[in-house]
Amino acid sequence: MNKDLLASEIDSYIRLLSDSDFPNKYKENASIILSGSTGWGIKEGSDKNADWDLHVIMSDGDYEKFIALKSEDYIIDDQKHNPVVFIQFHNFKWLYDRLNGFISNSWPLYLWIYTNCVYVSDPNNMISIIDEYKIKFKNEIPELIKKHHITFSVRRLDTCTCASRGLSVAAGINRSEMVKAALQTMCLIKEQPFSYNKWLAKEVELLYQEDEKTVEIIDICEKCLFETDLTLLITHSKRLRDLMENLLFEKFGEERWIHYWWEFNKN
Numbered sequence: 001m002n003k004d005l006l007a008s009e010i011d012s013y014i015r016l017l018s019d020s021d022f023p024n025k026y027k028e029n030a031s032i033i034l035s036g037s038t039g040w041g042i043k044e045g046s047d048k049n050a051d052w053d054l055h056v057i058m059s060d061g062d063y064e065k066f067i068a069l070k071s072e073d074y075i076i077d078d079q080k081h082n083p084v085v086f087i088q089f090h091n092f093k094w095l096y097d098r099l100n101g102f103i104s105n106s107w108p109l110y111l112w113i114y115t116n117c118v119y120v121s122d123p124n125n126m127i128s129i130i131d132e133y134k135i136k137f138k139n140e141i142p143e144l145i146k147k148h149h150i151t152f153s154v155r156r157l158d159t160c161t162c163a164s165r166g167l168s169v170a171a172g173i174n175r176s177e178m179v180k181a182a183l184q185t186m187c188l189i190k191e192q193p194f195s196y197n198k199w200l201a202k203e204v205e206l207l208y209q210e211d212e213k214t215v216e217i218i219d220i221c222e223k224c225l226f227e228t229d230l231t232l233l234i235t236h237s238k239r240l241r242d243l244m245e246n247l248l249f250e251k252f253g254e255e256r257w258i259h260y261w262w263e264f265n266k267n
Helices: 003-016 036-040 060-070 092-099 109-115 126-164 168-189 197-207 212-226 230-252
Strands: 031-035 052-058 075-078 085-091 118-121
Touching (some): 003 031, 031 036, 036 052, 052 060, 052 092, 060 085, 085 092, 092 109, 092 126, 126 230, 168 197, 168 212, 168 230, 197 212
Parallel strands (some): 052 085
Antiparallel strands (some): 031 052, 031 118
């Protein structure tokens, strides 16, 4: 669907919400954002499982009054509408806490969320805030890549040591975190923030769709996740390590932290 038409349709829905559901005095001054697959605009965003995942961002003052009226945990979950509508309400402090990484694992995830979305209404000029954080992100890319590569390397080692001991549950936990860190690193190498778990592999596929060299990486990631033979899991994990290091060497050259990551690991 055309994003302008979609924004108009959602705006009409918001305006028709009763004053008891979403008081009219707060509607005009709130930034309203459609996130998720529908906001991103991928084909999955228009299938039968897609919904409208809406974020309402209010000024701190309006939000304090709003939660005094409705409660801090208030949401709208409209299962009767097609598509289903889920609305959460936040203030700008909530937003800044996530864009500044004050909440664990929120940066640069929330930059991705509010970059790949539809702004239904934006009287607070939230887009300009996101633009400022895009500059911050660009400046931090090398360190972010280094950080996530080290996380990948730690989880890969943990995967292999757990697998070698026959600890299948522990190996399963670590392999999923290993693959996640690898995919996040791949997004950062393309100088893009990464998605949340649900669409992380999809984002990598879109970012690297014209890069045949990375096809094997995605294939090895799948093998790491679904391999039941723990000995083969170790083999796949080591191959993933080699492929990721080659990708990093291409971008940074022979930086020591790529191969000798443990020297830079700060627990």
